Amino acid sequence: MKLFNTFIILFIIGFNFYAQRTEKENETSIFLTSIWSSSYRILEPNDGFFGQPLGYRIDENKSSNWSFSIGFRSKIHKNIAWEGAISYLRNGESYFYEDLDTLYKYESQYSYIAVPLKIFFTYGDNFRLLVGGGIVPQMFTGFKQNIESEDSNNTIIREELKTKIGYNSFVASIACNLGVQLNLVNSWSIVLLPEYRLQLMSSLDRNAAYKHRAYSLGGHIGFVFEL
Secondary structure (H helix, E strand, O other): HHHHHHHHHHHHHHHHHHHHHHOOOOOOOEEEEEEEEEEEEEEEOOOHHHHOOOOOHHEEOOOEEEEEEEEEEEEEOOOOEEEEEEEEEEEEEEEEEEOOEEEEEEEEEEEEEEOOEEEEEEEEEEEEEEEEEEEEEEHHHHHEEEEEOOOOOOOEEEEEEEEEEOEEOOOEEEEEEEEEEEHHHHHHHEEEEEEEEOOOOEEEEEOOOOOEEEEEEEEEEEEEEEE
């Protein structure tokens, strides 16, 4: 938690510094994006006494998620810019099992408040190429699992599980981006920014049965306003 708070403070200080520096140069932009991603996980038995075999979880599948981000981008050189944002990020996995007289499936979702900090190479003006990446500190806000099962009597049971217990309060990921920004009118642009994100530490606490690290492939789509 203390480390995450440090990133928040650095984000605010950095925004103020570069906003002042570029106030007369018109080199700062703000953006609002939606983030679609297809996410999965690296799942391994934990070390030592707490570890357990993966069991049915070895058959889990990918999950689609929507996230959101608001932030700014400031040039620090002709073709170099740095970016800071506040994001609500989601990732997860799913499971589906069906037999002659039974059905069991679930969709798991991990939610985070994140502070992505990135460096970009930019090229172009009205049509701009963006290549970059950086680190994504994430504060855990909750786990949710929607479960649906059907028994031999064709009775469907739906459950929703929510918890914050058993998970790391802070994780970090790395992100890589390659995309474009297209000027629309006046100071407004649209941005299309594919992203690969990989979690560096386990989502679960040290006493969990498994080590869980999420990764996702997707992209940002949204609007940019030049200040």
